[in-house]
Amino acid sequence: MTQVIFTIFGASGDLAKRKLYPSLFRLYKSGVLSEHFAVIGTARRPWTKAYFEGVVLDAISDLTTSKTEAEKFASHFYYQSHDVQDAGHYVTLKNLQDDLCATYETGHNKVFFLAMAPEFFGTIASHLKSENIVDGLGFERLIIEKPFGTSLETAKALNQALSETFNEDQIFRIDHYLGKEMIQNIFAVRFANVLFEHVWNREFIDNIQITFAESIGVEDRGGYYDKSGALKDMVQNHILQVLSILAMDKPASFSSSDVLPEKIKVLENLCIPDETTIAKNFIRGQYQAGRINQQDFPAYIDEPSVDPASKTETFASGVFFIETDRFKDVPFFFRTGKRLTEKGTRINIVFKNNANIFKQDIQQNILTIYIQPTEGFSLLVNGKEVGKSFAVEPVKLDFRHDAAALGNSPEAYEKLMYDVLNGDATNFSHWQEVKASWTLIDKIVSTWQADKAPLYPYQAGSMGPVESFDLLEKYGTSWVWQPDHWYRERGLLQ
Ligand SMILES: NC(=O)C1=CN([C@@H]2O[C@H](COP(=O)(O)OP(=O)(O)OC[C@H]3O[C@@H](n4cnc5c(N)ncnc54)[C@H](OP(=O)(O)O)[C@@H]3O)[C@@H](O)[C@H]2O)C=CC1
Numbered sequence: 484m485t486q487v488i489f490t491i492f493g494a495s496g497d498l499a500k501r502k503l504y505p506s507l508f509r510l511y512k513s514g515v516l517s518e519h520f521a522v523i524g525t526a527r528r529p530w531t532k533a534y535f536e537g538v539v540l541d542a543i544s545d546l547t548t549s550k551t552e553a554e555k556f557a558s559h560f561y562y563q564s565h566d567v568q569d570a571g572h573y574v575t576l577k578n579l580q581d582d583l584c585a586t587y588e589t590g591h592n593k594v595f596f597l598a599m600a601p602e603f604f605g606t607i608a609s610h611l612k613s614e615n616i617v618d619g620l621g622f623e624r625l626i627i628e629k630p631f632g633t634s635l636e637t638a639k640a641l642n643q644a645l646s647e648t649f650n651e652d653q654i655f656r657i658d659h660y661l662g663k664e665m666i667q668n669i670f671a672v673r674f675a676n677v678l679f680e681h682v683w684n685r686e687f688i689d690n691i692q693i694t695f696a697e698s699i700g701v702e703d704r705g706g707y708y709d710k711s712g713a714l715k716d717m718v719q720n721h722i723l724q725v726l727s728i729l730a731m732d733k734p735a736s737f738s739s740s741d742v743l744p745e746k747i748k749v750l751e752n753l754c755i756p757d758e759t760t761i762a763k764n765f766i767r768g769q770y771q772a773g774r775i776n777q778q779d780f781p782a783y784i785d786e787p788s789v790d791p792a793s794k795t796e797t798f799a800s801g802v803f804f805i806e807t808d809r810f811k812d813v814p815f816f817f818r819t820g821k822r823l824t825e826k827g828t829r830i831n832i833v834f835k836n837n838a839n840i841f842k843q844d845i846q847q848n849i850l851t852i853y854i855q856p857t858e859g860f861s862l863l864v865n866g867k868e869v870g871k872s873f874a875v876e877p878v879k880l881d882f883r884h885d886a887a888a889l890g891n892s893p894e895a896y897e898k899l900m901y902d903v904l905n906g907d908a909t910n911f912s913h914w915q916e917v918k919a920s921w922t923l924i925d926k927i928v929s930t931w932q933a934d935k936a937p938l939y940p941y942q943a944g945s946m947g948p949v950e951s952f953d954l955l956e957k958y959g960t961s962w963v964w965q966p967d968h969w970y971r972e973r974g975l976l977q
């Protein structure tokens with residue numbers, strides 16, 4: 484049972500309502516939070532405590548049938564109307580914290596969650612220090628959300644501002660993909676199976692393919708997305724984080740002090756291509772009108788809050804190389820985009836073929852990790868076809884979590900909040916990782932911005948521009964995962 488006061492900046496916002504309150508409630512239900520905790524929500528809206536409790540009750544309504552339980556939980560929530568730029572409000576905030584610390588015996592432990600635009604992070608951190616809200620009396624941890632900067636330069640400035648108040652080991656940079664069950668499972672697959680551990684290198688792996696496909700468009704986030712694009716929205720953070728777990732060397736132990744340096748090593752050893760290579764190896768696309776599941780969708784430029792002349796990419800694909808002994812020259816292909824055929828997040832590890840003694844081609848072994856919507860893994864192995872003659876055929880060993888197990892599995896934010904309470908930074912992005920990833924992403928952005936690579940159109944409902952398929956062909960391979968219609972069009976699926 485943890486003693487703590489949470490202060491949530493941006494308590495009236497979307498993230499707080501959709502993710503944070505439900506996650507805190509799940510931690511409460513599981514007993515991680517019990518009597519000795521309080522939550523202070525702040526935002527400019529002039530809400531009362533009663534109104535705030537109503538917002539929280541609404542946010543958790545799907546998670547319990549017990550009114551008493553929900554109300555008891557919500558009674559721990561307090562609200563302070565507060566403009567983060569106004570220094571005077573931090574004095575009131577400190578008084579409220581001190582009162583709640585005494586009432587709930589929270590032992591001076593504090594978690595600050597900045598669920599608002601990053602432009603405010605520096606101001607908040609500096610006031611937390613100047614008003615002695617961060618006072619060193621208990622544990623004090625800061626949780627921040629992406630985007631962590633919009634370039635290396637802005638990320639550095641942001642980090643500098645935060646580090647005036649918090650040390651690196653107090654800053655928890657959320658990447659919600661690191662809270663996903665099957666992303667965390669990569670550690671188990673790689674390091675708990677002798678079968679894979681010793682072949683997880685350039686001698687045995689031909690290439691790795693990371694697909695983060697979404698069928699949704701930009702929804703109501705056109706304003707944010709149009710300034711960001713797929714590369715900054717998904718690749719700089721989620722895809723490079725996942726790549727670092729796939730490519731890292733074995734850590735001495737499964738703890739943040741051993742895992743993070745290994746992940747950092749991967750990201751710091753990413754090859755930074757020159758402009759010509761970027762133009763060849765990194766594809767950007769933008770969706771045009773199209774159909775998904777019998778429904779018509781408009782082109783990206785016709786979405787609300789998007790500039791009708793926008794050149795923002797809604798699809799990014801490319802190939803990374805890492806200069807480590809383990810993976811030198813092994814291509815790590817990736818693709819991610821909006822309004823693709825279907826939602827599908829998966830990783831394919833394609834192994835090399837061994838010397839073939841048979842009079843037929845042999846299928847490469849492929850390990851597929853299904854992140855979402857289904858969770859599990861499959862392994863493509865070769866076996867003998869049943870019959871008198873000798874023919875080799877691929878067989879798929881398939882494991883998916885069952886629905887009951889999934890129903891009980893904690894959500895990404897719940898797991899990550901739990902880690903923060905335990906001071907465990909394994910599943911968070913370290914500053915060195917953020918810095919290394921921006922170094923590479925900046926280079927791609929500047930090449931694209933100099934119009935050195937075309938912005939390819941693709942139809943909503945497809946798997947992105949054909950150039951993304953051509954890229955793999957240039958490397959003598961192809962995307963392992965194709966949507967069902969791809970197989971159907973080739974007569975491979977009824
Ligand atoms: N929503 C999501 O799923 C995700 C969000 N994020 C990131 O999380 C952060 C929050 O996102 P989201 O919740 O969607 O944003 P919202 O716009 O929904 O919420 C912003 C919050 O900030 C408050 N706020 C704005 N200005 C001030 C101010 N000057 N002083 C005090 N409070 C202020 C708003 O309240 P009020 O107007 O009452 O002041 C509101 O509570 C962003 O950085 C976003 O990029 C990241 C990943 C996913």
Ligand SMILES: O=C1O[C@H](COP(=O)(O)O)[C@@H](O)[C@H](O)[C@H]1O
Nearest residue numbers: 629659660697716717721828855
């Ligand atoms: O961070 C983001 O992630 C979501 C996709 O997350 P998922 O958990 O649904 O796979 C993406 O839609 C959004 O644009 C991006 O900001």
